[in-house]
Amino acid sequence: MSDNHLTQESASRRQFLKGSTAAMGGLMVGAWLPPFAPKSAAAAAVATQKGALGDRFAEGFGAFVRVGHDGRVAVISPKIEMGQGIHTGIAMMVAEELEVGLDQIDLQEAPPDADLYTDTLLQFQATGGSTSTRYTWEPLRRAGATARMLLVEAAASVWKVEAGQCQARDGQVLGPDGQALGYGKLVDLAATYPLPETVELKQPEAFRLIGTPAQRLDTPAKVNGEAKFTIDLDVPGMLITSARACPVYGGTVRQVSDRAARAIPGVKDVVVLENAVAVTATNTWACFEALKALDIEWDYGANRELNSARVGEKLHEASRRDGVVAAENGNIDQSLDTAATQFEAVYEQPFLSHSPLEPMTCVAHVQADGCDLWVGTQVPGLAQQTAASITGLSPEQIRIHNQWIGGAFGRRLDFDFITQAVQIASKVDYPVKLTWSREEDMTHDMYRPRYVDRMTAAIGDDGYPAGWRHRIAGGSIIARYLGGLPDNGVDFDAVEIAVDPVYHLDDLKVHYIREEPEVVPISWWRGVGVLRGIYAVECFIDELAHNAGIDPLTYRKTLLQHRPRVVAALERLAEQSNWGDPLPEGRGRGLAVGEVFGSVVATVVELSAVGDKGIRIDRLVTVVDCGLVTNPTSVKAQMEGGTLFGLSAALFNEIEIEQGQVQQENFHEYRQLRMGEAPSVEVDVMPSAEAPGGVGEAGTALIGPALVNAVHAAFGDRVRQLPLTRSGYYIV
Amino acid sequence: MQTVKVNNQTHVVDVPGDMPLLWVLRDILKLTGTKFGCGIAQCGACTVHMDGQPIRSCVLPVGDVSGREITTIEAIGEQPLAQKVQRAWLDHEVAQCGYCQSGQIMSAVALLANNNRIDDHAIDQAMAGNICRCATYTRIRSAIQDVSESVGVWQP
Numbered sequence: 042m043s044d045n046h047l048t049q050e051s052a053s054r055r056q057f058l059k060g061s062t063a064a065m066g067g068l069m070v071g072a073w074l075p076p077f078a079p080k081s082a083a084a085a086a087v088a089t090q091k092g093a094l095g096d097r098f099a100e101g102f103g104a105f106v107r108v109g110h111d112g113r114v115a116v117i118s119p120k121i122e123m124g125q126g127i128h129t130g131i132a133m134m135v136a137e138e139l140e141v142g143l144d145q146i147d148l149q150e151a152p153p154d155a156d157l158y159t160d161t162l163l164q165f166q167a168t169g170g171s172t173s174t175r176y177t178w179e180p181l182r183r184a185g186a187t188a189r190m191l192l193v194e195a196a197a198s199v200w201k202v203e204a205g206q207c208q209a210r211d212g213q214v215l216g217p218d219g220q221a222l223g224y225g226k227l228v229d230l231a232a233t234y235p236l237p238e239t240v241e242l243k244q245p246e247a248f249r250l251i252g253t254p255a256q257r258l259d260t261p262a263k264v265n266g267e268a269k270f271t272i273d274l275d276v277p278g279m280l281i282t283s284a285r286a287c288p289v290y291g292g293t294v295r296q297v298s299d300r301a302a303r304a305i306p307g308v309k310d311v312v313v314l315e316n317a318v319a320v321t322a323t324n325t326w327a328c329f330e331a332l333k334a335l336d337i338e339w340d341y342g343a344n345r346e347l348n349s350a351r352v353g354e355k356l357h358e359a360s361r362r363d364g365v366v367a368a369e370n371g372n373i374d375q376s377l378d379t380a381a382t383q384f385e386a387v388y389e390q391p392f393l394s395h396s397p398l399e400p401m402t403c404v405a406h407v408q409a410d411g412c413d414l415w416v417g418t419q420v421p422g423l424a425q426q427t428a429a430s431i432t433g434l435s436p437e438q439i440r441i442h443n444q445w446i447g448g449a450f451g452r453r454l455d456f457d458f459i460t461q462a463v464q465i466a467s468k469v470d471y472p473v474k475l476t477w478s479r480e481e482d483m484t485h486d487m488y489r490p491r492y493v494d495r496m497t498a499a500i501g502d503d504g505y506p507a508g509w510r511h512r513i514a515g516g517s518i519i520a521r522y523l524g525g526l527p528d529n530g531v532d533f534d535a536v537e538i539a540v541d542p543v544y545h546l547d548d549l550k551v552h553y554i555r556e557e558p559e560v561v562p563i564s565w566w567r568g569v570g571v572l573r574g575i576y577a578v579e580c581f582i583d584e585l586a587h588n589a590g591i592d593p594l595t596y597r598k599t600l601l602q603h604r605p606r607v608v609a610a611l612e613r614l615a616e617q618s619n620w621g622d623p624l625p626e627g628r629g630r631g632l633a634v635g636e637v638f639g640s641v642v643a644t645v646v647e648l649s650a651v652g653d654k655g656i657r658i659d660r661l662v663t664v665v666d667c668g669l670v671t672n673p674t675s676v677k678a679q680m681e682g683g684t685l686f687g688l689s690a691a692l693f694n695e696i697e698i699e700q701g702q703v704q705q706e707n708f709h710e711y712r713q714l715r716m717g718e719a720p721s722v723e724v725d726v727m728p729s730a731e732a733p734g735g736v737g738e739a740g741t742a743l744i745g746p747a748l749v750n751a752v753h754a755a756f757g758d759r760v761r762q763l764p765l766t767r768s769g770y771y772i773v
Numbered sequence: 774m775q776t777v778k779v780n781n782q783t784h785v786v787d788v789p790g791d792m793p794l795l796w797v798l799r800d801i802l803k804l805t806g807t808k809f810g811c812g813i814a815q816c817g818a819c820t821v822h823m824d825g826q827p828i829r830s831c832v833l834p835v836g837d838v839s840g841r842e843i844t845t846i847e848a849i850g851e852q853p854l855a856q857k858v859q860r861a862w863l864d865h866e867v868a869q870c871g872y873c874q875s876g877q878i879m880s881a882v883a884l885l886a887n888n889n890r891i892d893d894h895a896i897d898q899a900m901a902g903n904i905c906r907c908a909t910y911t912r913i914r915s916a917i918q919d920v921s922e923s924v925g926v927w928q929p
Contacts, residue, residue, distance in 0.1 A: 325799070
């Protein structure tokens, strides 16, 4: 393990150096090798969380922080950078406590290692679910602080003074009599000390970096073509590969005629897999052309007849049944019987594709004694496992070199494309870079599930609900991803928000009815279960307010008296959006609020009705209380981008299935907001002393319901099914 | 054999004339700053300049570019105006994943270089062919506005 660990680190360091413009000289090589401490700070943090780790750290690598002889600090990020700015955030956390500048830090990707890099919120090593800041906040600062304490102790012992008389600043320890020693000079001594028993972290008032806008570390390379994504890598001896999988999920290859494909200049091999045919060639164009030239006879399998209409019917049917009870307070059945009024509404959300601009890509090299994967992945451990199971190699022989990702939005929480790359690489004796065409990417995604939510409220004389019954029908991502549901039969992702709506309800009963559209593989999409839940709850509460003839913001506040943090966000939103100001006829505001990913977010859409169904978005205001902010620039950017990402989907996007085949193949059929259509997003980040919350998906989750509620306000039309284009709306 | 002049260097490449310029740049000349996104001129990730005009290299056969000057993101920073654009991109912290930004910058530089008056509508038009899935549009607009103002072509 030790040797392999070393090899892997060296390799990823080379990768880093290759892609880095910073001249670090030869010092780094020597600097890298001496471990910072026999047990690293991060190891201690992980050990505290996960129990004893035994002598695992005899090899001496710090999990999160390593200080070199040249004083440079390597921060090993357990989270991959895919645009959310997490590398910079993590670097800030370490730099804050270690007392170094951001420019002294080099970011490295963590290798798969469940002991070291398991995200305790997700319970595995992954980047997703808006957990990155929430999870790293404690252990990464602690790692920085521990390292600083050991370095100060080392300096104090050199100067024969008390540690308390010394101070760490800008990568040096300063002594009481004007002495100064750089961290690099102290590393060897510091590494001999045991870890301190108590580590005190700075109070927020003392932060000098955290909370201030920082230039992202990864962006300079992203404006001049230097940034390397998986699709850009070039490994010696590598050929390009691309694949065509059966257009129907679950189908297989019956036979292939490849004469025309092989005649295309540059084509090397045709590799037939169970469900796909791949071509390898000296260039991507030859691969794409050869794939078109293949004559493939498919066995479409059991899903050949399935179509969107049928999936919809089954989901609606399922929503009329009771399912597994995911939450229950009070007695909603009784309340519904005795209520002054009952109100029912059914909401439907479509299958969605992730369609990141970098299509699925993976570089794989399979050899007899090991396998290298250069791939941007949100799940390095799962990537390692799939490669091990295909090749028969042990997980330790699978080296994952994680890469910046050209947009993921959840897509690279799956590893189907990694599996395919390894399958192809196993059949040839050279490394391959798998690059899917856009068409392959869009038609072989792992889609956001389609859901039907049926909500039935018991309404009192005052127009407020005693409670509601909420039935959720849809496929289970958890069951597919984890190979089964928990013992209680509830997909805990699918019932998010529904089981704990922010509103005070005496009675609540949530049913989960698993209805699996076998034809469509489903997975997490930006916003995950929260997105589904917020849409249903926030549309429903808006309808109840409207039925009661009460202002929807006032109505919500009345039901939120037990949640002052949410009320505060709503009040702030009212101010920021001029909620109470009257609007002319044909113009309306819609609102949504939620406590999501540890943050409180509230959004207003103000729009004008143009003609019969034209929507012109006049204002988009969002207020976020995401607790203590690490990098305000990144918070704003995530809220802006996440909101517009959700807006594209709510307006335009739906994946449809006919004859078992996905109908949308490229961006002309799965369209995105473009420059002239994208409203500016006014983001207000509330000052907050709460623990950090997630922001990567928060904007995405809130915009859908805010938009349809605004459509109702402006057009008087209650749309319950997304996307809005399905009901004839278009953007002006 | 095809002859292409890219970033002031002439290359003779042994590829069929119908190979899109994008793949010549990326796979043959190893200029990977220009990205593949859709292959059908829908997303703009592959935008480069041909004689100073923005074109989608994913649909332009390499056989059609002989005698033309191609400029890619790797060399655009040699132009002072483009440097301003790149700087503005950093000042406004535009990039998120960054994958589309080469194409966005190439479109923006062409807009700025080829117009004496730039307003919001001009930005909408010039940038309409570039998709950003991270949806950084607001910041792209601000960055372009900033440069437009600094070079005196902004028309509010």
